[in-house]
Amino acid sequence: MKKRVILGMSGGVDSSVAALLLKEQGYDVIGLFMKNWDEKDEDGVCTASVDADDARRVAVELDIPFYTINFEKEYWDRVFTYFLDEYKKGRTPNPDVMCNQEIKFNAFLDYALNLEADYIAMGHYAQVEKRDDGYYLLRGRDENKDQSYFLSRINQRALSKTLFPIGDLDKSEVRKIAEKHNLYTATKKDSTGICFIGERDFDEFLDKYLLTKEGDILDLYGKKVGTHTGLIHYTLGQRRGIGIGGVGSGEPWFVVGKDLNKNILYVAQGEENPALYSTSLIGESPKWILEKDPQMPFKCTAKFRYRQKDIPVTVDKNGDGEIIIKFDNPVKAITPGQIAVIYQDEACLGSCIIKKIEPLEEKYRYLNN
DSSP, X not given: OOOEEXXXXXXXXXXXXXXXXXXXXXXXXXXXXXXXXXOOOTTSOOHHHHHHHHHHHHHHHHTOOEEEEEOHHHHIIIIIHHHHHHXXXXXXXXXXXXXXXXXXXXXXXXXHHHTTOSEEEOOOSEEEEEETTEEEEEEOSOTTTOOGGGGTTOOHHHHHXXXXXXXXXXXXXXXXXXXXXXXXXTTOOOOOSOTTTTTSOHXXXXXXXXXXXXXXXXXTTSOEEEEESOGGGOOTTXXXXXXXXXXXXXXXXXXXXXXXXXXXXXXXXXXXXXXXXXXXXXXEEEEXXXXXXXXXXXXXXXXXXXXXXXXXXXXXXXXTSOEEEEEEEEEEOOOTTSEEEEEETTEEEEXXXXXXXXXXXXXXXXXXX
C-alpha cells in the first residue's frame, strides 16, 4: 500500500517540483494550500488566491488531489500577534520562523495526521536524517537557498513525519526539472518578503496596526541630527531610509540603538563604528531540535540572520533558562528580536530569540539595554 504524503503547495516552483518528485517516488500525494492571510494588495488582488490557483493548476497537471485549508485564525493568534508584540517592544521579529514553528509544522501537521497521512512534505531546501539519538535537521545542499535557518524551531515529532523532496537539489536543478516537465510554475519568480506583507511598503503596513510617533534622532554625542517617523520603522544596523543627509563627515549613518521610553533613535557614522559591534548575546526561548539541552559550554557556529556566513561561537547557559552566545570575534549589527540559529557542521542544533547584546565597548551599553 502506498504511503500517503500531504504536501504543502505554495503555488511556487519549489513545492511544484516536490509534488512531482514525490509522485515519481511512488507516494500517494495530496496537495494542500495553506491560506494564512486574507488581504488584497494595492492593485486589489489577493495574492493568496493567485498562488492557490497556480498550485491547483500544477496539481491538475500532475493528476493529484488538491485542497485548500484556512489557517487564518491560527496564524493571527500564533504568529501575527507575536509579530506585533515584538515591534511594540522595539525589536525586529522574524515571523517566517514562527510560521514554520506554529503553522506549517504544527497546525498543518495535525491536520494532515488527522487525514491519516504517513508524512507531510514541504518544498524547503533542508534535509532530515535519522540517527541513533533522534531526527536531525540538516542544511539543504544548495548553500544559497538553504532554509534550515527558518526551520530551526521545529520539533522531533514534526521532523519524524516530514519529507523535504528538493533538499538535496540545487535551485537550478529544480528549475530544470520543472521546465523539463512543463510545469505551469517553471518560470514563476520566487516570492519575496513576509507572506502577509508581500511586495507592499513595509512601513505603511506597520502603520496600519501599530501607533507611531515622531521623535529625535541623536548621534553618539547627544546631538540631534534628524527626526524619525516612529521607532518601529528602524532596525539595528540599518543604513538606508534613515533620512539623514548632509550631516557630519559624509560617511553613511547607521542605526545603533533605540530608547523606547524617550522615543529616541540613536545613530552613528561609519561602516566600522564600534557602536555597531557586540561581543556576545543573550538568547531567550531556546528550542533544541533534539528537544534536550546539549552539554554546555560547547563550540559551534551560529547565524544571526538568513544567508549570513557561519560565525564561530561558544554557547553556554545562564540561570534564567536563557543561553549566552559568545563570539570568537566581534560581530556587527546583531538585532534583538531576530533568531540566533546554532549549527554543528551540517546539523542545525536549534535556535533562540535574541534578547539583548553585549556591546564591544562598555560606554555603548545604554544604546540597547
